[in-house]
Amino acid sequence: MGRGVPSSWPAADIVVAAQGGDEASIGALVSGAHPHVRRFAYSLCASSQDAEDAAQEAMIVLYRKIGTLRATGALASWMFRIVRNECLRRVTDMARRSETSAEACTASAEDDVLARLEIERVAAAIASLPADQRRVLIMRDVQGLPGSMVAESVGLSTAAMKSRLHRARTTVRSELDSWNEAAAE
Incomplete structure (x- = not known):
């Protein structure tokens, strides 16, 4: 693959040792999986910043929850699912934030128009x-x-x-x- 990037996921014996709580194996597993996870995040996420954040989040989950992984062969699909969900969460959050700010702008614009209309009505009634x-x-x-x-x-x-x-x-x-x-x- 070039540039020192491993071509395959960490070996099954490292995964098994990591599942058992061996700190050195967990470290080797995280560093061995990171390039794959990062590449997958870059292919899925909307921005490079989101991709970096999603890959980092996946590495944290891997570190904290490797003991919950049932099958050693499922590591890649588990990590990809975590990255995919994190990228989707980020897109959803961004959409929700922009929707909320658009609603706020719309509400403000509508309120301004209604307020002006009410002022015009009051002025006409006084006149x-x-x-x-x-x-x-x-x-x-x-x-x-x-x-x-x-x-x-x-x-x-x-x-x-x-x-x-x-x-x-x-x-x-x-x-x-x-x-x-x-x-x-």
Whole structure:
């Protein structure tokens, strides 16, 4: 194969010794299987970084769980299954993350449009008010001025200003309710 890469998987006696917990055999098994696992990961994974990560994960599983391998001849298929599953998990995670961020962008765009539409409706409802009600409503609810200042500014008593403000709010609320009902139909 060239470049010092072994052409076959580690021998069955190394696999058996590794299954029995022999540390030297586990080390030899991991280093002997790594080039094969890495090559397989590069053929399956979407990016070289994912391939490296999947191969590394497979080596960790091999190191930790070699004792659970039932047949020594099944080492290659077991490792390939681990790599395949890790590559698939990475693709699924990436798709889920991009789907979540796309949903967030879509939700934000939809929320922005709905908010702008609602602002336009409120502005239109306020614009349709008689001038004296519109002025009181804008000064009190939009500009946030105190009631006494609004009353003085428009030349009304506080009670008269509150009455106009109430009528303006009721009219705006009624107008918005009728638009919402029409939109629901």
